[in-house]
Amino acid sequence: MIPSRQLLASILFDAGEMHPLRRNVGFYTERGGTIGWLLTKDHLVVVDTQFKPQAENLLSILRETNDKPLDLLVNTHHHRDHTSGNIAFKGIVKTHVAHQNSYNNQKRVAEARDNLANELLPDTTFEGEKWSAKVGDENITLHYAGPAHTNGDVMVHFENANIVHMGDLMFNRRFPYIDKSAGAHIGNWVKVLQKARSMFDDETIFIFGHADNGYPVKGGKEDLTAFENYLSNLLEFMNKAVKEGKTLDELKASVTEIPGAPEWKGDGISRSLDAAWMEIVEGK
16 A cells, blocks of 8 residues: 555655555656656655755655565666666665666666666666566566667566556756667657557556756656657658758757757757767767
8 A cells, every 4th residue: 555645745854755556556756857656565666866965855755655675676777867866775785777788888887987886787788678676566567669768777567557667768848868879769768659659548647857947857658659759750850951961069059949849848959950960960
């Protein structure tokens, strides 16, 4: 049983808040990429961990209901705002899983920062299209569909609750980070979103990694379609600009939104332009 509404209303830490969705699954927001959770008195699953203080805040909340080790910790990808809090769960996780590429990226970045001692790396990885586990009465499947935001992103499907944590495969109306240093590919990202729309049904609730101010970090297929539209329009815009002989510096100095996708806003449009230029002009 999940905590009561009264308890959920009272267990706030700074900006952190628990958001139950259905069948004991929900999400936690504070600072960094959105955390997913499954919580009962007998079982506990966490998807992504933000940063150490936020992970510790979440753990304090979870311990109000469940003082057992985590059945499962999942990292949707390696970025620090999704994995820095892993260390808060050291020694209390039965299985910690990510795609092999995510593991490789996390280890590489930590070594480059001389910070490997402060990381908790997954103890379980996979390289195929899916990995599954049963936790209590919930079936959890990780789906991998190739490079997108990075080369190691997974979608985490709580099958009985019919909730999918998309990690940073979904930025809701916020300019995305497209990490070319970790194998990102915009064209395939479009295909990943298309696959997600076909794989999951119309009742699926999607949890997003990030959202712009005023937009939720959860939604439905229409939000996936909208983000797919943003990425497709980004590539189309860059293709046209390159054919017209425009330089990347010219574009970054003048472009404030992507034609055909005006809802996408924020401070990061230059990152989209950089990544699209690399993909189209430099073939990266």
